[in-house]
């Protein structure tokens with residue numbers, strides 16, 4: 186279960202200047218007040234809530250979500266479910282999926298996680314680090330020659346033709362197969 190949380194509040198109360206709501210797991214955000222659901226059980230609601238005008242709920246704050254903005258509880262549920270799905274892929278992180286989404290030109294929640302996972306080559310300190318790790322399979326690091334004569338920047342640039350990479354805010358490089 187992802188630890189993404191959303192603060193769900195009554196929209197009518199909010200528009201009237203009152204914050205009436207509670208934090209919920211993103212995947213479990215209640216979508217409307219019914220008088221007998223989780224929202225009503227956990228939130229002390231004003232007496233106005235017996236009227237229909239107070240049925241609509243809205244996400245007004247978020248914590249641990251890929252984007253920090255207001256949204257409908259339905260959208261929070263979709264994102265929460267997607268974050269849980271990402272967690273079921275051991276190698277993937279929210280950050281990696283976000284980068285993949287940008288590269289693929291699709292919305293975050295529309296990423297095909299199986300394809301993203303299959304093509305993922307992990308996160309590295311640099312592209313050179315990735316290329317050197319690959320070269321370890323057929324070059325002997327114990328012997329200086331010919332390693333000490335390799336132009337790793339040039340070798341890496343050529344090697345990376347088959348891959349694409351992106352750098353996350355912490356400076357780590359995430360790499361995927363290009364095809």
Ligand SMILES: [Zn+2]
Nearest residue numbers: 195197198239
């Ligand atoms: Zn209300």
